[in-house]
Amino acid sequence: MDSTTTHVAAGAKAQTRRKSSKPYLYLLPHLVIFTIFFLVPLVFGIYVSFTKWDLVRTPRFVGLQNYQTILFSNSTFHTQLVEGLRNTLWFVLISVPFCILVPLLLAVALNAKPKFGKFFQGLFYLPSLFSISAVVIVWTLIFNPNYGPLNSLFHLNQVWTGTQPWAWMTIVIVTIWWTIGGNMIIYQAALNGIPKDYYEAADIDGASSWEKFLHITLPSIRGQFLYTLVTTTIAQFNIYGQPLMMTNGGPNGSTSVLMMYIQQNAFGAGQSLAGLASAMAVVLGVCILIVSMIQFYFLRRDY
Amino acid sequence: MRRLRSLVLALATILLAFVAVGCTSSRAQSDSKTIVFWNPFTGPDGTSMQKLVNEYNATKPEYPVKNISLTEGDMYAKIPTIVNSGRGIPDLQIVHVERIKDYVHNGILDTYDQYLSNYPNIKSSNYVQEAWNGGSYEGHRYGIPLDIHTFVMYYNKDLVAKYCPEALDDNIVTFDEIKAAGEKAKKDGITALGLTWWKPNYLSMLGQQGGELTKNGVDPTLNTEPAKNTLNFYKSLYAAGITSRDGQDPMQLFLTGKEIFHPEGIWMVNQIRESKIKFGLTNAPQVSADPKKMVNWSSSHQFVLLKQAKRNTAKTKATLKFINWVRTHSIHWAEAGQNPASQAITKNKAYQKMGQSFLLKSKTEQESLRIFDYRYNGYVADFLDRYALDPVFGKTSIEKYLKDMQSTVQDKIDAQITD
Amino acid sequence: MQNTRTNRAGKWLAFLFLTIMGVIWIVPLLYGITSSFKTNIEMQSVGFRFLPINWVLSNYTKLLANTTNTPVFRWFLNSLVIACGTTLLVLCVVSLSAFAYSRLKFRGKNILFYGLLATMMFPPVMNLIPLYKIITTLGWANTDWAMIVPAATGVFNIFLVRQFMDNIPISYDEAARIDGASDWQIFFRVILPLIKPVLFVVALFTFTGSWNDFLWPSIVFSDLNKMPITPGLKLLQGMYAANIPTLMAGALVAIVPTLILYFFAQKYFLQSMALSVGVKG
Structure with a gap:
C-alpha cells in the first residue's frame, strides 16, 4: 500500500507539471452530481428542520420549535417520534440477529458440500433480487387467515398480521426471506478462504466439531462478520416497505416505524408538514449515525 | 473479462431500445x-x-x-x-x-x-x-x-327468511333485529353482521348518536360522548359474537352465504351480483326504527x-x-x-x-343521506382508515383511541401554515 | 477413519437443514404461482387448497389487458430502463473519479477523498425531503432522471474501485506513459480493462439497488405510466385487495423475468458477490 502510493505520486508528478487542471475533469461528473443531489439537500434538510414549510412557499424560520414539538411536547408528533423510533429500534433488535445467524448457518451447511449445494445456494440468494412489494404480496397470502396454508394446516385461527407479537413475526420472517442472500454469500466466501490445515491440526488434537467452529471458524471470519453486522443494522434502520404493505403499521400503530411517519407528514394527503418531517428525519439520521459509529469503533478495535 | 463488456453492451442496448419505445408511446x-x-x-x-x-x-x-x-x-x-x-x-x-x-x-x-x-x-x-x-x-x-353515493346494507334473502323474516317490513333494520337474528344464527355458524369498511360505519353511527365532526367548521370535536357511545355500541356487538371476527373477510362471508347483513356501499352491487346469491338492498343498520332519526352515510x-x-x-x-x-x-x-x-x-x-333509487325517492330517505362535510375531513378519514376497528377488537382502549383521534387531527391542523 | 464418518454425518445433517430451509424458501413462491391460476370465486369459497381445482389463465389475461389502471408490463419496462440507465451512469462516474483519486495528483486530493468518505456517515433519510424539492424544481418528477441521477452520488463505490485500482502496479502506467500515452489513454486502455471485475460488482449492486428501491420512487412518481414496478405493485395491492388470484398474477409477472435472468446468469451473480467480499474484507 505504502509503496504503491509513492509510485503513484512519482508517476503523476511529470503529468501535473504539464496540465494541472485536468485531474479535476475526471472528478467533475461525480462532484457536480454529489453537490446538487447530496450535499445541498443535506444542508438544506438540516436547515428546513428549523422552519415551517409546506414544500411550496418559502420556509419560515422557527428556531428550535420543531425539535421542541417532537422531542419534549405532548403533541401527536412527539408520540409519533417516540413510537416510530421505538418500533424501528425494536425491529432492528429482533431482525438483525436473525439476518446474521440464519445466513451464517446456511453458509456453514453449504460449506459441508452436501448434495444439491449449488441449487440451495441459488434458491436462498434468489429472493434478494425481487422487489419488496412483490415479496410482501406473495407472503401476505401465506399469512392470510382465510386462504393461507398456516391456519388451515395447523388448525389455527390466528390473524397473523393483525395481532401482536405475530405482526412483528411476519415482518421479520419476510425480511429474513428477502435479504439473507447477500450475507450468506459473503460468509460462504469467507469460509472457503479458511485454510484446510487449521482443521487438520485441530483433528489431530481431537477437537470436536463444535470446538472447531468456535475456535477456528468464527475467529477466521470475524472481519466479514462485523462488516455484515454494520451494513445489516443500517439497512434495517431504514425499514419501510414491509410494515407499510404487510400490516399498514398496525395493529394499533405498533408496527408503525419512524420512516412511515416521516413519509406521511411530508408527502401524505393534506398540507405537507415538511419542516416537522425534516426534524424527525434528522433525529432518525442522528440515531443511525450514533449506532453505526459505535459499531465502527468496535470494528476498528478488533482489527 | 469479456463479460463486463457484454454486460455494458446489453445494458445499453436494452436502454436504447426501451427509451425509443418509451418515447413513442409516451408521446402518445x-x-x-x-x-x-x-x-x-x-x-x-x-x-x-x-x-x-x-x-x-x-x-x-x-x-x-x-x-x-x-x-x-x-x-x-x-x-x-x-x-x-x-x-x-x-x-x-x-x-x-x-x-x-x-x-x-x-x-x-x-x-x-x-x-x-x-x-x-x-x-x-x-x-x-x-x-x-x-x-x-x-x-x-x-x-x-x-353522483351521491351512500353506504347502505345488503342482505341475504334466504338467511333473512330463515332467521328474521319480519326485519325488513319497514325497510329499516335495527341493530336489535340484527342481534336477535344473530343469536339464532350463531349455532349454525352464520354471522349476522359484517364488520365492513369502518369509516362509513363509524360516521353513520356517530350521526345516529347525535355526534358531529366539528361545531364551528374549523376545530375538530371527535372525543365526545356520542363518539364514545358509538365505539361502546360496536364493542358490545362484537362481544355478543354476532359480527364477523378480526381477520375474517366479511365480503367473503357474505358471498359464500355465511352472513345475513352486509353493510356496504351501493357501488359494490355488481360484485355481489356476480356471486349469484339472492340479495336485497336496504338502509344502513339503525339504532332506532324511527325514520326521522335515520342516518345513511353519503358522499x-x-x-x-x-x-x-x-x-x-x-x-x-x-x-x-x-x-x-x-x-x-x-x-x-x-x-x-x-x-x-x-x-x-x-x-x-x-x-x-334500480335498487338504489329508493334513496332518492322519498323525502325521508333524502333527508337521511348525511354528508360529513368538514374542511379537515381528510385527516379524520386517514385516522379512521388507519386505526380502523382496533378499539372494537380490544387492541386499544376507547378512551385512548378517541383522545388520539382528537389530538392527531388538532395537532395536524395546528402545524399547518395558514395564509 | 473417524474423520470421514463425521464428515459424512455432517454432510447429511447439512443436507437435512438445507432441505427444511429450502422448503420454507420455495413454498411461498409455489403457492403464489398456483393461486394465480385460480378463479376468485374458487379462492373465496374453498379457502386454502394448494392446487387449483380449475386451472384458469384469466387472471393473467385480465391483468395484462388492463393497461390503463395496472400497466404491469409498462412498469416492468420502466424499471428496466431506470435500472440500466442508473448502472451505466454509475459505472462511468465511478470509474472516472476512482481513477483520479488513485492515479492522478492534484491539490487537496486526500482532503477531498476523505471528506467525501466522511459524508457517507449521514444516512440518506436526512436529505430525502429537500431532494424531492430539488427534483421537482428541475422538472424531473415523474421522469426516469429522478431515479437515475441521484443514484450516482454514492461514495462507497468510488472507494471500492479505488482500492482495487491501488493494487494495480504503477509500472503498467509508466510503461504506457513511455510509449507516449496520455492520462485518458492510460485510463481507457490500461486501467479500465484491469478493473472490470470490480466494475461488475458495482454494476450488480447498483442494478439490484435501483430495481428494489421503494420509498424514493413512491415519492417522486405519481404518474401511473411512468412509475417503476416496485411502487406500481403497491398500487396493485390496493386495487386487487379483494381479488387475490389476480394480485398474485401481478406479483409473479414482476418476478418471473428476474427469475429467468437469474437462472441464466446465476454463475456470474454468485461469483461477483464472492469477489466483492475479497475487496471489502
Whole structure:
C-alpha cells in the first residue's frame, strides 16, 4: 500500500507539471452530481428542520420549535417520534440477529458440500433480487387467515398480521426471506478462504466439531462478520416497505416505524408538514449515525 | 473479462431500445389532445366508468378521455405531490366533496367560473341540490357533481327468511333485529353482521348518536360522548359474537352465504351480483326504527380541475364538454349501483327501477343521506382508515383511541401554515 | 477413519437443514404461482387448497389487458430502463473519479477523498425531503432522471474501485506513459480493462439497488405510466385487495423475468458477490 502510493505520486508528478487542471475533469461528473443531489439537500434538510414549510412557499424560520414539538411536547408528533423510533429500534433488535445467524448457518451447511449445494445456494440468494412489494404480496397470502396454508394446516385461527407479537413475526420472517442472500454469500466466501490445515491440526488434537467452529471458524471470519453486522443494522434502520404493505403499521400503530411517519407528514394527503418531517428525519439520521459509529469503533478495535 | 463488456453492451442496448419505445408511446400518452382523467373507481364501479368513457370516446370527440383509476388512499396521497411537482397533472379529477374546502385553501384546485358560461346546462337546477351545493366554496365553483353515493346494507334473502323474516317490513333494520337474528344464527355458524369498511360505519353511527365532526367548521370535536357511545355500541356487538371476527373477510362471508347483513356501499352491487346469491338492498343498520332519526352515510364524487400553471383553455373547454355529456349519459353510472347527481338521470324510467333509487325517492330517505362535510375531513378519514376497528377488537382502549383521534387531527391542523 | 464418518454425518445433517430451509424458501413462491391460476370465486369459497381445482389463465389475461389502471408490463419496462440507465451512469462516474483519486495528483486530493468518505456517515433519510424539492424544481418528477441521477452520488463505490485500482502496479502506467500515452489513454486502455471485475460488482449492486428501491420512487412518481414496478405493485395491492388470484398474477409477472435472468446468469451473480467480499474484507 505504502509503496504503491509513492509510485503513484512519482508517476503523476511529470503529468501535473504539464496540465494541472485536468485531474479535476475526471472528478467533475461525480462532484457536480454529489453537490446538487447530496450535499445541498443535506444542508438544506438540516436547515428546513428549523422552519415551517409546506414544500411550496418559502420556509419560515422557527428556531428550535420543531425539535421542541417532537422531542419534549405532548403533541401527536412527539408520540409519533417516540413510537416510530421505538418500533424501528425494536425491529432492528429482533431482525438483525436473525439476518446474521440464519445466513451464517446456511453458509456453514453449504460449506459441508452436501448434495444439491449449488441449487440451495441459488434458491436462498434468489429472493434478494425481487422487489419488496412483490415479496410482501406473495407472503401476505401465506399469512392470510382465510386462504393461507398456516391456519388451515395447523388448525389455527390466528390473524397473523393483525395481532401482536405475530405482526412483528411476519415482518421479520419476510425480511429474513428477502435479504439473507447477500450475507450468506459473503460468509460462504469467507469460509472457503479458511485454510484446510487449521482443521487438520485441530483433528489431530481431537477437537470436536463444535470446538472447531468456535475456535477456528468464527475467529477466521470475524472481519466479514462485523462488516455484515454494520451494513445489516443500517439497512434495517431504514425499514419501510414491509410494515407499510404487510400490516399498514398496525395493529394499533405498533408496527408503525419512524420512516412511515416521516413519509406521511411530508408527502401524505393534506398540507405537507415538511419542516416537522425534516426534524424527525434528522433525529432518525442522528440515531443511525450514533449506532453505526459505535459499531465502527468496535470494528476498528478488533482489527 | 469479456463479460463486463457484454454486460455494458446489453445494458445499453436494452436502454436504447426501451427509451425509443418509451418515447413513442409516451408521446402518445402525453398527447395534448387527450384528457387524462383520474378517479378512485377501483371497485366494480370502475368497469362502469370505463364503459362510460369508452362510449364518450366512440363519439369521436376532438379530445378523447383516458380513464385512470387509483385506490382512494393512494390517490389522495398523490394529489398534493403531483400538483406540487407540476408535471403529469391530470386534466380532470374526481374527488369526494368533503375534500374540496381544504384543497381550495391549499391552492390545489382551479375554478370552473370562467368556463361555465359556455355550458349553460351545467347549472343548479339540473343537479340534485345537496351534491351541487357542495361543489361551490366562497362563491366560486370548484366541483361539478357526478353522483351521491351512500353506504347502505345488503342482505341475504334466504338467511333473512330463515332467521328474521319480519326485519325488513319497514325497510329499516335495527341493530336489535340484527342481534336477535344473530343469536339464532350463531349455532349454525352464520354471522349476522359484517364488520365492513369502518369509516362509513363509524360516521353513520356517530350521526345516529347525535355526534358531529366539528361545531364551528374549523376545530375538530371527535372525543365526545356520542363518539364514545358509538365505539361502546360496536364493542358490545362484537362481544355478543354476532359480527364477523378480526381477520375474517366479511365480503367473503357474505358471498359464500355465511352472513345475513352486509353493510356496504351501493357501488359494490355488481360484485355481489356476480356471486349469484339472492340479495336485497336496504338502509344502513339503525339504532332506532324511527325514520326521522335515520342516518345513511353519503358522499358525492365531484369533477374538479387540479391546478395547472399553464392551463390550456381549449382542452379545459373540451373537459367541460365531457362533464356535460356525462350529465345526460350517466345511466351507466347508475348501472354500477350509484345514484347519479344529474336530474336528467334521476327522472329516467330505467333508473327508477334500480335498487338504489329508493334513496332518492322519498323525502325521508333524502333527508337521511348525511354528508360529513368538514374542511379537515381528510385527516379524520386517514385516522379512521388507519386505526380502523382496533378499539372494537380490544387492541386499544376507547378512551385512548378517541383522545388520539382528537389530538392527531388538532395537532395536524395546528402545524399547518395558514395564509 | 473417524474423520470421514463425521464428515459424512455432517454432510447429511447439512443436507437435512438445507432441505427444511429450502422448503420454507420455495413454498411461498409455489403457492403464489398456483393461486394465480385460480378463479376468485374458487379462492373465496374453498379457502386454502394448494392446487387449483380449475386451472384458469384469466387472471393473467385480465391483468395484462388492463393497461390503463395496472400497466404491469409498462412498469416492468420502466424499471428496466431506470435500472440500466442508473448502472451505466454509475459505472462511468465511478470509474472516472476512482481513477483520479488513485492515479492522478492534484491539490487537496486526500482532503477531498476523505471528506467525501466522511459524508457517507449521514444516512440518506436526512436529505430525502429537500431532494424531492430539488427534483421537482428541475422538472424531473415523474421522469426516469429522478431515479437515475441521484443514484450516482454514492461514495462507497468510488472507494471500492479505488482500492482495487491501488493494487494495480504503477509500472503498467509508466510503461504506457513511455510509449507516449496520455492520462485518458492510460485510463481507457490500461486501467479500465484491469478493473472490470470490480466494475461488475458495482454494476450488480447498483442494478439490484435501483430495481428494489421503494420509498424514493413512491415519492417522486405519481404518474401511473411512468412509475417503476416496485411502487406500481403497491398500487396493485390496493386495487386487487379483494381479488387475490389476480394480485398474485401481478406479483409473479414482476418476478418471473428476474427469475429467468437469474437462472441464466446465476454463475456470474454468485461469483461477483464472492469477489466483492475479497475487496471489502
